[in-house]
Amino acid sequence: MVAGIWVGVDIGRTHHHCVAIDDRGNTLLTRRVANEEADLRALITDVTVLGVDPLWIVDLPDGPTDLLRTLLHDRGQQLVYLPGRFMHNVAGSYPGEGKSDARDAAILADQARVRRDLRTLSPPNTIAVDLALLTARRTDLVCDRTRVYNRIRSHLSTIAPTLDRALEVRLQGPLTLLGSYPTPTALRRMGQRRLTAWLRRRHIPRAEALAERALTAAHRQHVIVPGEELAAALIIQLAHEALGLHQRVREVEHRITARFHTHPDAALITSMPGIGDVLGAHFVAATGGDLTRFPNAGSLAAYAGLAPVPHDSGRVSGARRRPHNYNRPLQRVFFQSARISIGCCPASKTYYDRKRAEGKRHTQAVLALARRRVDVLWAIFRDRRPYQPR
Numbered sequence: 001m002v003a004g005i006w007v008g009v010d011i012g013r014t015h016h017h018c019v020a021i022d023d024r025g026n027t028l029l030t031r032r033v034a035n036e037e038a039d040l041r042a043l044i045t046d047v048t049v050l051g052v053d054p055l056w057i058v059d060l061p062d063g064p065t066d067l068l069r070t071l072l073h074d075r076g077q078q079l080v081y082l083p084g085r086f087m088h089n090v091a092g093s094y095p096g097e098g099k100s101d102a103r104d105a106a107i108l109a110d111q112a113r114v115r116r117d118l119r120t121l122s123p124p125n126t127i128a129v130d131l132a133l134l135t136a137r138r139t140d141l142v143c144d145r146t147r148v149y150n151r152i153r154s155h156l157s158t159i160a161p162t163l164d165r166a167l168e169v170r171l172q173g174p175l176t177l178l179g180s181y182p183t184p185t186a187l188r189r190m191g192q193r194r195l196t197a198w199l200r201r202r203h204i205p206r207a208e209a210l211a212e213r214a215l216t217a218a219h220r221q222h223v224i225v226p227g228e229e230l231a232a233a234l235i236i237q238l239a240h241e242a243l244g245l246h247q248r249v250r251e252v253e254h255r256i257t258a259r260f261h262t263h264p265d266a267a268l269i270t271s272m273p274g275i276g277d278v279l280g281a282h283f284v285a286a287t288g289g290d291l292t293r294f295p296n297a298g299s300l301a302a303y304a305g306l307a308p309v310p311h312d313s314g315r316v317s318g319a320r321r322r323p324h325n326y327n328r329p330l331q332r333v334f335f336q337s338a339r340i341s342i343g344c345c346p347a348s349k350t351y352y353d354r355k356r357a358e359g360k361r362h363t364q365a366v367l368a369l370a371r372r373r374v375d376v377l378w379a380i381f382r383d384r385r386p387y388q389p390r
Contacts, residue, residue, distance in 0.1 A: 004022065004023040004051060004052075004113075005020055005021070005022060005028065005047070005050055005051030005052075005053075005054040005055070006020070006021055006022075006054070006055050006057065006109045006110070006112040006113040007019070007020045007029075007047055007054050007055065007056045007057065007109060007112075008020075008021075008056075008057050008058075008104075008105040008106060008107065008108030008109030008110070008111075008112065009056060009057070009058050009068065009105060009108065010059070010101045010102075010104040010105040010108065011058050011059065011060040011063075011064050011065050011068075012035065012064065012101070013035070013064050014034065014035055015032055015033065015034055015035060016032070016033055016035060016040075016064075016068065017030075017031070017032050017033075017101035017102050017104070017105045018030070018031050018032075018033060018043055018047075018105060019102060019105035019106040019108075019109050020047055020050060020051075020054070020109065021106070021109045021110065021113065022051070023113065025110060025113065027106070028050050028051075029046065029047065029050060030102055030105070030106075031043065031046075032101070032102075035064055035067060035068075037067065037071070040067060040068055040071050041071060044071060044072065044075055044077070048075070048077075053077075053078075054077060055078055055080065055112050056068075056072055056077060056078065056079045056080070056112075057079070057080050057081070057082055057108045057109065057111065057112035057118065058079065058080075058081060058082075058108070058121075059081070059082050059083065059084045059087045059104075059108060060084070061081050061121055062124075062132075065121075066124060066129075069121060069123070069124065070123070070124065073123040078120060079120070079121045080112060080118040080119060080120050080121065081118060081119050081120075081121050082108060082111055082112075082115075082118055083325050085324065085325050086325065087104070087107070087108065087111075090107065090111060091103075091104070091107055094107055094110075119293070120293070122288065122290065122293065124288075125288050125289040125290065127259065127262060127263050127284065127289055128284050128285055128287075128288045128289035128290075130259050131256065131259055131260060131263075131281045131282075131284050131285040131289075132285035134252060134255055134256045134259060134281065135256065135278075135281050135282050135285050137252055138249060138252045138253065138256065138278070141245055141248050141249045141252060142249060144245055145242055145245040145246070145249065148238050148241050148242045148245065149169050149170055149242065151234075151238055152169045152178065152235055152238045152239060152242065153169055155231045155234055155235050155238070156169070156178070156182070156235060158225070158227070158231060159182075159183065159225050159227070159228045159231045159232065160182075160183060160184050160217075160218075160221055161221075162184070162217040162218070162220045162221050163182075163184065163187075163214065163217050163218065165217070166213050166214060166216070166217035167213070167214065167217070169239075169242070172204070172243065172246060173199065173204040173205065173206070173207070173210045174210065174214075175239045175242050175243050175246075176199070176202055176204055176239075176243065177195075177199065177204075177210065177214060178235055178236070178239040179236055179239035179240050179243065180198075180236070181195075181214075182231075182232045182235040182236055182239070183228060183232050184217070184218035184219075184220075184221045184222070185218075185224065186232075187214050187215055187218035188215070188218050188219065191215075192211055192212060192215050195211040195214070195215065196208045196211040199211055253277075253278060256277060256278055256281045257277040257278075257281075259281070260277050260280055260281040260284065261277070263284055263289060265284075265289070265381070266280060267386060268380050268381065268384070268385075268386055269283060269284070269377075271380065271386035271387040272337065272341075272373065272376065272377055272380065272387050273337075273340075273341040273344050273345035273348065273387070273389075274336075274337035274338060274339075274340035274341030274344065274345065274348070274373075275333075275337045279333050279336060279337050282329055282330075282332070282333045283330070283333045285329070286327050286329045286330035286333060287300075287303075287330065291378070291381050294378075296378070297374055297375045297378035297379075300374055300377075300378055301371055301374045301375075302323065302326070303326060303327055303330065304326060304327060304330040304331045304333075304334055304370075304374065305322060305323050305326030305327070305328070305330075305331040306331065306334060306367065306370055306371040306374060307323070307371070308320035308321060308322060308323070309321060309322075309323050331370075334370040334371075334373060334374060335366060335367065335370050337370075337373065338366050338367075338369040338370040338373055339366050341369070341373070342366075342369070345389070346389070347389060347390065348369055348373075351368075351369055351372060352365050352366070352369050355368050355369070
């Protein structure tokens with residue numbers, strides 16, 4: 001039995017390729033296995049026979065890796081992660097120009113053998129996994145809704161530019177209006193009084209102001225442009241589609257809120273100004289719901305891409321640049337929450353104004369504030385006390 005063994009697994013959707021090596025880099029096992037429980041259990045058993053405490057490594061932290069990750073955790077075996085960007089960079093330093101699953105798995109195994117800075121993949125947290133699925137679903141729906149908004153505005157600016165400028169299609173009231181009366185002619189036929197009553201029956205807030213704004217825009221155009229009839233039909237269809245997406249997003253957000261509040265640290269996370277249930281759920285999904293794997297606030301900031309890295313060369317010294325390898329969803333959480341906190345937290349507003357006075361642009365000032373808030377959130381978890389303003 002070999003004293004040390006390193007196992008690289010090139011992950012695929014249907015099949016994985018596994019290569020095991022010893023401490024000298026000699027290949028002990030190479031095998032292509034199906035991404036199925038029985039085959040993976042047999043692979044783990046065969047690897048365990050080869051050596052003591054094998055170290056497994058993958059370049060994909062979740063998705064098709066989850067079944068293998070769960071089985072390895074059940075067997076008490078360690079799994080580490082090499083980011084795909086690093087894998088791509090180091091692959092060029094190995095002999096050969098070809099690419100194959102077996103070669104990638106062998107490179108992974110060798111990287112596990114020589115490196116000591118690889119992140120351990122802990123067993124999946126059920127709440128974090130659920131929130132990752134729900135937040136990903138919400139992101140898909142929001143992106144779909146944005147595409148529908150853009151298509152409505154494209155059609156509306158073609159047949160009635162005045163309506164396009166007067167109506168904000170992201171709101172429920174204008175969408176409801178366009179779902180039945182998408183042209184200036186149709187709006188003029190309704191008139192102010194009838195249109196206001198029609199909107200009120202559909203519980204649209206500020207119905208009279210919306211009707212007046214739409215009628216004012218409609219009276220500015222009397223020409224019927226070519227293609228108006230078909231474009232109007234498409235706008236009606238898209239408006240109903242956008243309203244349906246509104247409802248589906250709300251339903252997913254209700255599920256996110258309910259699931260997020262089952263997390264033991266939900267109250268600590270949302271005590272930070274600017275972080276609500278949805279951003280808090282994104283935070284849990286991005287970090288796995290556990291900050292113990294980050295030794296300090298700096299490591300969490302680096303993982304979120306908020307810690308600049310040195311960029312010195314030749315006579316250039318002290319230069320910094322943004323890192324290339326970081327968790328973009330987590331960076332978005334801190335950036336968005338920092339931007340929101342400027343309007344609701346006096347301390348954040350003061351810090352933002354000071355950075356702006358120093359000559360920083362808006363985005364730079366918000367990023368600086370986000371980095372500062374990483375320290376605050378880290379202290380909240382360290383002390384197990386909610387945020388309290390000074």
